[in-house]
Amino acid sequence: MSTLQVTEFRSAVPHAAVSAATMPGWQRQGKLWSNLKEVCDLLRIPVSARVNSDEFQFQHMQFKTGQRIHTIGQPFDMLYIVYSGFLKSVMIDETGSEQVLGFPMKGDMFGIDGIHSRQYSTETVALSNCEVILVPFKIFSSLGRTHSEMEAAIYGVMSRELVREQAMVGTLGSLSAEARVARFLVFLSERFTDMGYSGKQFNLRMTRQEIGNYLGLTLETVSRTFSAFNAIGLISVDQRAVVLNDVQALRTLRRLPPSQSRSKQRPAASRQLSAA
Amino acid sequence: MSTLQVTEFRSAVPHAAVSAATMPGWQRQGKLWSNLKEVCDLLRIPVSARVNSDEFQFQHMQFKTGQRIHTIGQPFDMLYIVYSGFLKSVMIDETGSEQVLGFPMKGDMFGIDGIHSRQYSTETVALSNCEVILVPFKIFSSLGRTHSEMEAAIYGVMSRELVREQAMVGTLGSLSAEARVARFLVFLSERFTDMGYSGKQFNLRMTRQEIGNYLGLTLETVSRTFSAFNAIGLISVDQRAVVLNDVQALRTLRRLPPSQSRSKQRPAASRQLSAA
């Protein structure tokens, strides 16, 4: 069962900078910079040609696996955009337990939670060697003033994050363990596709523990669910290597053996309270 | 057991407009307006005196119980701020099930989810007669440009919502049913206190169904948990009327009868990845 090979990543990673990971200069600051257009492209924000791309330069910074980009309570002054690599964002509750909130990857912005209280409420850790673009919040927000088209984009990015969290709440609140895991795989598949990698086969960058924590499950349940999916041919798993054999089935999966629909509160609160 | 009386609300509601609910003019638009200062106060945003409060006037709109303020898919052009009353925001997943995302109340902004895709991804329904301030998004964002101090405030409000959703994910992902219900009560208590009402006793504005949906539980579990809290004197409940007898205990509650600490993933995923 350990013959499964997933190699897409080694060959597909498109940024030359990553190879620098093994070189002495790795992690030195100030080596790479991006202009505004590059940042907007990364964020999937439309840029008008009128913007002077070179008016601002944004510094890159490289992190090794396990390093923290920012920590809880640290004063906020920076937003971050993932240029390459994989990370996890976690919150620590009052009992000291971690709660994984997300896995930022290429094109994702993180650190937004710090704006409100002027200090980060989460911490973000590199799950692989990473390259992150530093965006000083003051500069970012001033772009909204000077380039009015940028303004909607900024709000849009923040709104997008909010919608994503809301979807997460919906997932945690109503789906079975199997459905959560299935959706998680589809989510990864779509992200990888967006990034130009294969959406069919990839390597997980996080542990079962982290996946389970993110999905509100234990690592054992995640492991068992992977095994179950594997057993019926939905996917092929071997450790971190995953192949999705039927993405559509994963997308709509509710429960495995007896697919009893528990649509419970369907006809709940939307019609008897009809707007007069 | 039905002798419990909670009357704080009837007497405490401070806005005269509510009494208009029973009058013919109710729900007619354009009756009340707020200036910028009033809006900022409501949002708990610091306003500098330099801002000309009367430069902008924001229209109020009144809704009766059950009416929708906005619906899913409706084109986005407006943000909303609750001036009075209670609402719920819900998402509908692909199977048609509702997912309650929150209960906006006085001072809360909603509709933010619509910015990203230019249409609302949620709908918001009045749980009581409500008065809502309409804030055209274009005007709101232009305030960020003209009054630069407003800008941070706007981002702050959006960030606050994101943090709130993240906390919700944490709650759903890791707490027992009892702990979720307890936190929910504490959450309400704090909101009511903020609004100037009693944080010790209040009336729930939502059904057990809605609470359960919000917390990822069934209505039966919510009901049983209320009863259990009632039985040990933590709270007193009778239908929608609630008295919190020990807020601190609710705040830290993890589990009820045998308070065995199972701090599970305590020493889990934060040390082996220490930043070199």
Added chain:
DNA sequence: CGGGAACTTGATAGAGCTCAAGCGTGGTGG
């Protein structure tokens, strides 16, 4: 006063957690 929604309570079952043991894999030191 009737009907329906909301709420409570009980009985039962099953999904997922906990505890526990074993294995594979990758990194490290001898």
Added chain:
DNA sequence: CCACCACGCTTGAGCTCTATCAAGTTCCCG
């Protein structure tokens, strides 16, 4: 270069929590 060790993963057994199904009661509205 190989052996060891630790961490991550898998799998099993048992048990608990919470969902589900089912009445029955209360409250609110017409």
